[in-house]
Amino acid sequence: MENFVVIGFFVGLGMLFRRIKAFPDQSAQAFNMLALYVALPAVILLKVPQLQLSRDMLVPAVVPWAMLILSAALVAGAGRMMRWSRETVGVLLLIVPIGNTAFMGVPMVEAFYGGQGLPYLIIYDQIGTILIFALYGSVMLAMFGSEGKVSAANVLRRAFFFPPTMALVAGIALRGWPYPEPLVRGLGSLGGMLTPLVMTAIGFQLRIRLSPAVMKPLGFGLAIKLVVAPLAALAGCRLLGVHGLAADVAIFEAGMPPMVTAGALAIAGGLLPELAAALVSLGMALSFITLPLLYLII
Secondary structure, three states: OHHHHHHHHHHHHHHHHHOOOOOOOOHHHHHHHHHHHHHHHHHHHHHHHHOOOOHHHHHHHHHHHHHHHHHHHHHHHHHHHHOOOHHHHHHHHHHOOOEOOOOOHHHHHHHHHOHHHHHHHHHHHHHHHHHHHHHHHHHHHHHHOOOOOOOHHHHHHHHHOOHHHHHHHHHHHOOOOOOOHHHHHHHHHHHOOHHHHHHHHHHHOOOOOOOHHHHHHHHHHHHHHHHHHHHHHHHHHHHOOOOOHHHHHHHHHHOOOEOHHHHHHHHHOOOOHHHHHHHHHHHHHHHHHHHHHHHHHO
């Protein structure tokens, strides 16, 4: 669990940086962009050639879509039963089904399953989370947000030109070509920055503000994301007789907290900023408790 201690160190470092005036308010965004455009694509380029195409790959490709259907159905049903406002249901539908499977997922999977779990994470993130975010997320924003409608062409363009997606395509295209050793070392150095950058950014922006008005939908949304979804994935895999590292990583990824970018998209779309920010912030904080527990259960 040494890697988990390292994660906690960088989260604490980010919280410390937030109190130092030398670090501007936009520091977390800078850390995230460097991770998104440099470190995460480097990890993908290194790990994609290690992918062994097999039936095991179906599990991390299918689980995120199954969790999307389950989460959206539970949110829609609860919204009707509890008569939540349209904006509240919109925030939950947009944020709850989409997990932080890359930024939070990479360091967490590496901490608990080692580097051999990362190829399965890449499948879960790229075939599942990224496509769900681009397609489903855009539809939800169009239905509930203030922007009105969304262009299918723009959605597909954003999905394809997303840096990690481009790295995935490049990595698949280069599978038959061994990387030169200097390139391997360079990609390894860049990819090694991912955990420090992401966890420092999380600590920097970890602000939890709660008001009574958001408590019920907040608690319901986080219960689905952090508890119900991963346990449902676990039950489904075991009932179908699916075991092994691919299934374990997929179940673990199903328990990741809400995606930061999905929360930002909800806020930008005019959907209850307080609830959106609380889902992301409190979700990240609680995941440091729920993910180790989930690992033990798996």
